[in-house]
Amino acid sequence: MAEVSKEISIECPLVYSLQHEDGGNQAEETQAQARLDTDGLTLSPENSEELMVTYRNIVDFFAGDYRISLTLTSRSRIILSGLGYQYEPFLRILSQLRNEMLLKDMLMEEPLKSAWKDAGFSFRDKAGVELKGSCELRLYDTGLVVMPEFGEVIRVSYSDIGRLKAGDYVLTLTTEESEVLVLLQLGRNFDPFRAALSDAMKGLALKSQAILNEALPELDSLLLREASQLMKEGRAAIKADLDKISPEIWKRLEKRLSAFGLGEEYAFLKSLAQEDKLCIGIKRGLMGDLTGEYIWFLIPICSYDPAKPGNAIAMEAASEDGEGKATYFFRIMPRQDYRNSRDISAVLQEVDRSIRTINRCMREINFRREPIYLSEERLQEAAYVKYLFAVRKLRSLRFLRECFIGRVVHASPEQWKQDVLDLLKFNTETDYDNQKWKKEA
Secondary structure (H helix, E strand, O other), rough: OEEOOOOEEEEEEEEEEOOOOOOOOOOEHHHHHHHEEOOOEEEOOOOOOOOEHHHHHHHEEEEEEEEEEEEEEEOOOEEEEEOOOHHHHHHHHHHHHHHHHHHOOOOOOEEEEEEEEEEEEEEEEOOOOEEEEEEEEEEEEOEEEEEEOOOOOEEHHHHHHHEEEEEOEEEEEEEOOOOOOEEEEOOHHHHHHHHHHHHHHHHHHHHHHHHHHOOOOOOOOOHHHHHHHOOHHOEEEHHHHHHHHHHHHHHHHHHHHHHOOOOHHHHHHHHHHHHHHOEEEEEOOOOOOOOOOEEEEEEOOOOOOOOOOEEEEEEEEEOOOOEOOOOEEEEEEOOHHHHHHOOHHHHHHHHHHHHHHHHHHHOOOOOOOOHOOOOOOHHOOOOHHHHHHHHHHOOHHHHHHHHEEEEEEOOOOHHHHHHHHHHHHHHHHOOOOOOOOOOOO
């Protein structure tokens, strides 16, 4: 096991040029002194002002033929060359420092359990794109993080691991989304790492049982264990699935919602919903064991009659301290498709897909809601710039923002119900998927 590096930096001469978005007006190549540290990349030409580039400003980078191309948020590019023997160390430190910043902006904020250096990996995502190389492996409370020597950070949630296979000093992890992560070259660390990973996964499962036991102390231990498998890491479980274990579980979860002050809202949305598709989840607060219980629901609203309010999944959450007090709505399917649909079974298949996706996406952004509803203009403000980078890099957050219809804040029960109906009507009558419901109280 290795500790995570605290302070790393590099300084060296190089040549850089700037290319604007349209590909023209490329500045002449300029000699400069370059420095990489925790603040970003600083370029110091001899006869002009310094240029400071923060890691949040680097949307993507490509390295090859001893040249490094940095794509900025403005879509302009900085091309670095002339690094000589410093090329690989410079690229390695650029990857590491940018990944450290990316980890913070991935909205994780979880304690690190252990770190393991000098491993090898290959990763194939669900689109079939494969990455491979050397890396550092990190085990956090809820997920495994791969820090590539060259390239962007990869995170795999323990609760998303569908299959784990070990053999010939190789670990193969397959996720529920058919992503495949192969870990190798661990040497004498293979068995200790495999044990640490197994302990982390078991620890998360036990924590899920403990959280559910605190919320539902009357529940039989065997039933609790089954239910916790459906609700691990805070995911919202579907009513029909929990009912197969015991109908009592759902009744007690509904009572828990009422105890957290969501009973009236839940009852109203339930009256509009496909009841067997309702979902409830329980999670320890956003900062792990430092905060209390956090309960949330997903309520799909659709109808045999596409003209009625629908094509939406309502989400709301509450904590023991009363945090929250707004209901968030997400589009189930493209609005034109929903309007033209006459097959409710096809719509319900889309409901199932949306529930799975929203569940996964909310866990990946650690249940943050602010980066979902903030407008593009607000994301440019200094207070929210940390979310701006996360939006650009996290597909899960982009998905939630794209499907987000609007939120209804709580001023009074009457106002809230009317606004919910207005939002749902807007959602079925509006033609374009990118249109949002604007009203805020």
